[in-house]
Amino acid sequence: MINLKNADPDFKWEIIKKEGGEGLLKCFGCSDCAASCPVRYFDDRYNPRKIIRLTLLGIKDQVLSSPFLWLCAHCHACTERCPQGIIVAEVINAIKNYAVEQGYCPEGYKVQLDLLRKMGRLYEVEDFDLKKRQKLGLPPIDKTIPEVKKILEYTNIATRVHSKNAHVNPKSEALNSKQIKITKTQNSKQESSPDQKMEKK
Amino acid sequence: MKKYALFLGCTVPIRAQHYELSARNTAKELDIEFAEMSGASCCGFPMKAVDAGTALLIAARNISIASKMNLNIITLCNSCTAMLSDAQLELKKNSFYKKFKELGFSYPHEIAVKHFVRMLYEDIGIEKIKASVKKPLTSLKVAAHYGCHYMRPSYLYGFDNPEIPHTFDELINATGAQSIDYHDKKMCCGGSVLGIDENLAITMANHKLNIAKDSQADALVSICPFCTVMYEDNQRKAEAKFETQYGLPVLYYPQLMGLSFGFDNNAVGIRFNRVRPNALLEKIGGQS
Ligand code: SF4
Ligand code: SF4
Numbered sequence: 255m256i257n258l259k260n261a262d263p264d265f266k267w268e269i270i271k272k273e274g275g276e277g278l279l280k281c282f283g284c285s286d287c288a289a290s291c292p293v294r295y296f297d298d299r300y301n302p303r304k305i306i307r308l309t310l311l312g313i314k315d316q317v318l319s320s321p322f323l324w325l326c327a328h329c330h331a332c333t334e335r336c337p338q339g340i341i342v343a344e345v346i347n348a349i350k351n352y353a354v355e356q357g358y359c360p361e362g363y364k365v366q367l368d369l370l371r372k373m374g375r376l377y378e379v380e381d382f383d384l385k386k387r388q389k390l391g392l393p394p395i396d397k398t399i400p401e402v403k404k405i406l407e408y409t410n411i412a413t414r415v416h417s418k419n420a421h422v423n424p425k426s427e428a429l430n431s432k433q434i435k436i437t438k439t440q441n442s443k444q445e446s447s448p449d450q451k452m453e454k455k
Numbered sequence: 456m457k458k459y460a461l462f463l464g465c466t467v468p469i470r471a472q473h474y475e476l477s478a479r480n481t482a483k484e485l486d487i488e489f490a491e492m493s494g495a496s497c498c499g500f501p502m503k504a505v506d507a508g509t510a511l512l513i514a515a516r517n518i519s520i521a522s523k524m525n526l527n528i529i530t531l532c533n534s535c536t537a538m539l540s541d542a543q544l545e546l547k548k549n550s551f552y553k554k555f556k557e558l559g560f561s562y563p564h565e566i567a568v569k570h571f572v573r574m575l576y577e578d579i580g581i582e583k584i585k586a587s588v589k590k591p592l593t594s595l596k597v598a599a600h601y602g603c604h605y606m607r608p609s610y611l612y613g614f615d616n617p618e619i620p621h622t623f624d625e626l627i628n629a630t631g632a633q634s635i636d637y638h639d640k641k642m643c644c645g646g647s648v649l650g651i652d653e654n655l656a657i658t659m660a661n662h663k664l665n666i667a668k669d670s671q672a673d674a675l676v677s678i679c680p681f682c683t684v685m686y687e688d689n690q691r692k693a694e695a696k697f698e699t700q701y702g703l704p705v706l707y708y709p710q711l712m713g714l715s716f717g718f719d720n721n722a723v724g725i726r727f728n729r730v731r732p733n734a735l736l737e738k739i740g741g742q743s
Contacts, residue, residue, distance in 0.1 A: 273507040292643040296658050325655065327647040328503070329603040333610075334617050341608065350504045359505060362650035366501045370513075374496040376465040383469055390476055390724070395468050399496035402513060408558055409509040411502070 261312035269309055272351055274344030281306050287332035287342045293325050300325040302332055302342055309349060318353045324360055326350070359415045367415055371406050374399025457578060460521035460566075461489035462528050464535040465497045466680040471531075473724025474680060477709035478531055478571055480722050484587055485579050489529070492520050498535040499542070512554065514542030518568070519560045527567040529574050533604035533679035539568040540611045570605060572678050572708060573614055576622045584629045589717035591631025594738045597711070598672040599623045599634045600663065600686070602679040603643050626708065627676060630715035637670045639663065646681035649689075654696075660685040661693040664701050673735045674704040676711055683707065687729050704732035714739060 269275040287302040294300050300322045308317045317323065323346070332342035353359070369376050379397045387394065406412060467475050482489060499513030518539060521528045530536045545551045546562055555562070569577070575584065601623055606615040615622045620641070627634035645659030664686060667675050677683045687705035694701055706728065713723035720741065725732065 273511070292659065293648065293655070296662070297655050324504070324651045325648055327603070327643050327645065327659075329643040329647070330607040331603070331641070331643070333608045341610070343608070344507075347504060347507060351506055354505050360651060363501075363505050367505065370497055370502065376497055376501060377469045379469065387468065387472065390472055392468070392472060392475060392479070393491050395463065396494060399494060401494070401516060402496045405509060405512045405516065405558060408554075409506060409512065411506050411509045415505060 257313075258311065260315070262314045263312050265312045265314040265317075266310050269345070269348050269352055272348040274341065274351075275348030277338070277340035277342075278306065278309065278345050278348075280338040280340050281310065282338060283307060284337060286335045286337060290331045290335045292329060292331060293327055297325065302326065302346055305346060305349065306342070317349060318356050318358055323350060323353060355414055364415055367406070367412060371403050371412065373397070374402035456486050456488055458488040458490060458526060459529040459574070460492050460524055460526040462492055462495055462498070462517060462521070462530045462535060462539065464530070464532045464680075465501075466684075467531045471680040471683065471707070471727075473710065473727035474531055474683075474707040477707060477713045477718075477723040480718060481709045481713045481716060484716055485575075485583060487574075487579070490524060490526055492517070492524075492528075495520055498530075498532070498538040500534045500538040503538065508554075510538065511542045511545050511551065512558065514538045515546055515551075515555050515562075516558070516560050518542055518546065518566065519555075519562055522562045522564050522566050525564040525566070527569065529569055529571050531571050531678075532681065533570065533602040534681060536568060536570045537604035537608075537611065543568055544611065570678065572605065572623055572626060573612075575626055577614075581625055581629050584626065584712065588630060588715045590715055590739070592711070592715050592739050593631045593633075595632040595673045595735065596635050596671060597627060597632050597674045597676045597706075598637055598663075598667040598670060599627055599640065600644070600675050600677050600682055601641065602677070602682045603641075605678060623676075623678065623708070627711065630712055632711060632715070634676075635670050635672055637672070638666050644679075644682040644685035646685045649685070653692075656685065657689060657692050657696055660689055661697050664690060664693055664703055665697075665699075668701050668703055672703070673738065674706050674711075674732060676706050676708050678708050690730055702730060704728060704730045704735055706732065706735075714741065 266278060270278050285303045288294050291302055305317060305323060326346045328343050330343045336342050366376060379395060384394055495517050496513060498517060499510035503510040528539060601620050606612060606617050606620050609617040624634040642663050643659060645656035649656040675686055683705050690701055710723040
């Protein structure tokens with residue numbers, strides 16, 4: 255049940271201010287994004303249209319604390335089909351960015367942030383790797399790129415992610431997705447996949 | 456001779472050396488020269504969900520390196536392609552450019568960003584690739600996996616048809632192999648949600664493994680290290696979860712192209728393929 259009593263009418267403007275959030279107001283709720291979404295195809299707890307709708311209505315806490323927000327794969331299938339020309343994947347990303355600011359950041363991203371700050375890349379380059387590359391005739395690569403740390407300090411991202419008012423890790427129990435449809439092991443030609451839905455249109 | 460700056464990103468130089476190796480070796484055969492981007496970092500994509508502004512600055516700094524070399528960038532990873540292309544667009548905005556300058560970066564020459572495969576299609580051309588094929592792979596049927604960020608979002612790329620892509624299929628066909636038509640070709644590999652919900656990610660990867668196997672493909676052909684992680688490294692997990700057996704090799708496109716150029720297994724790094732493509736190699740009459 256949506257409780258409009260606690261709705262925050264400013265929430266949508268906070269999102270529109272963010273990088274990528276600009277198109278939010280143009281949504282007229284047609285659900286084409288949800289129909290073309292591969293994540294939704296497998297797991298109907300995720301629905302881009304619903305996230306956008308709740309954001310427009312100002313149901314802030316529910317949107318920001320939902321672990322499902324993080325299921326968006328940023329694949330842009332929705333972007334290609336939104337009849338309003340909204341860059342839907344970027345709007346969802348802007349909501350994720352805002353959620354991080356409000357203290358909701360999945361642990362995995364915090365780990366990645368620390369790796370980038372330390373090395374400027376996600377994987378440590380060990381001597382073993384460099385030797386292996388040399389053996390294969392591949393050129394050497396930099397072990398660390400300290401300038402990335404400079405960028406992270408400039409945008410002050412670490413402070414936001416590790417803020418004291420950080421909420422529980424959104425990768426909660428709820429995400430242990432037992433409910434995922436597993437009907438797809440059979441050849442699913444009869445099922446209406448996101449690809450087919452639009453082909454029929 | 457065409458010259459580009461090669462952007463490797465995080466995953467390829469450490470976890471997918473066979474992709475890099477085969478890309479470099481096939482490029483040489485096609486008179487392409489790659490310059491190294493000294494000081495290049497992660498593309499920035501992993502930080503996008505946390506803070507797009509930070510991710511864009513990391514990406515723009517990488518662009519700055521190639522811009523100073525006055526060379527267009529070639530990428531091997533779909534996500535790197537999207538992230539760098541996004542930053543390239545962003546550099547045209549005053550507010551972003553100001554921050555970029557404040558950090559001491561510069562963008563002296565306007566440069567382009569292209570995925571290796573797009574470069575082959577647009578700058579080298581199918582005909583030149585066909586002309587380099589010494590051992591047409593006519594016995595092979597393979598499933599092309601484009602991956603999301605090869606042609607989407609179309610507002611960034613303006614390349615290929617985002618709904619019915621065809622460029623990669625054409626490049627596969629150029630090697631003599633047959634790129635099969637199959638159901639849900641554009642399905643996402645699930646890689647982006649692997650760290651959030653493994654169960655869902657594996658379910659997504661399984662979808663295509665199942666269809667490709669069903670269509671009797673000899674291999675899935677990938678052009679992105681993330682997609683390969685999902686289809687090859689996690690194939691066992693999909694098999695266990697769905698109680699089935701795929702044994703479906705996953706080749707990088709330049710590996711396939713290299714085999715058609717008559718390269719031996721070492722030149723395309725076959726021994727690094729985690730799902731052994733022995734049956735495929737036998738089919739094309741090579742050593743397995
Ligand atoms: S496709 Fe566009 S207009 Fe339709 S519901 Fe989704 S975001 Fe809104
Ligand atoms: S970008 Fe996100 S919301 Fe859009 S189709 Fe892909 S997974 Fe669904």
